[in-house]
Amino acid sequence: MSTSPVHLWGPVRRAENDGVRLAFDALTEGAGGEPLLLVTGLGANRYWVPDGLCLALAQQGFAVARYDQRDSGESTRLPPVATGNPISALFGRRGAAYTAEDMADDAAAVLDALGWGSAHLLGVSLGGAIAQRVALRHPDRVRTLTTMAAVPADVSGLATLRYIRVGTLAKFARLRFPDTADGAVAAGIAVSRLLASPSRPFDENAARADALRNLDNGLHDRQAQSRQIGAQWSGPRIDAITRPSLVLHGQDDPLIKPTAARAIAARIPGARLRLLPEVGHELPARAWDTIADELRTLAA
Known part of the structure; x- marks a missing residue:
């Protein structure tokens, strides 16, 4: 999570896509490097991407920017839809708030606002699927595509089940927290615990400190998550991706099976797969240098 001084990041700005306003900012360090846009996961705001990872990427020659997806963080929240359960939305009983194409166009709108004609993309979890669609x-x-802890972007409904650990999904569905500051902290700790690698001791004190610094209600906003998951993709299959691609995945991911990463890497022509030991559905400090090194290799 971003915990460094505010001056590490430039001012919050807004991009716009068809009436939806998207909050974004850029790392001040390494601003003259190659453009790299970070695409975040389900419900999570941009502050959940650790500053340490962003600095490691800057040291590898990247100019790093991040944004809040629609329905998360400081970006536009859409009206409620009939399906307010993200699990139901995932398996086909979807709302019709917007499409997956709209979410891909959001990323392009952020690139426009940054003045970047093109950029390297790093998408994590839902953000990995969005990056594939971009x-x-x-x-x-x-310029290059890196997808991490994601499922193939053209898979939906019951077909997604082959890649998801249903037990973790059920635990996630049972999480309930009040819409308060205390509820946001409790949600941050619970989600961090649920998604961490079981091969490492869980540091609850660190998770609490992170959650206190970032009171993100998106982690327990079931309506917003349902709208994000319910955004359906009607475009080409990922076999048609032509950009140089890297697929990263934690070996211990408790939510998305590594078979998802293997499927993505097998279907995107020329894609390279790297499994990360003792990494769950997360971005832990132990993986920052490896991720940055892998992106540098791909960009080169």
């Missing part, structure tokens, strides 16, 4: 829908805007 590479399909806006290939000229993507």
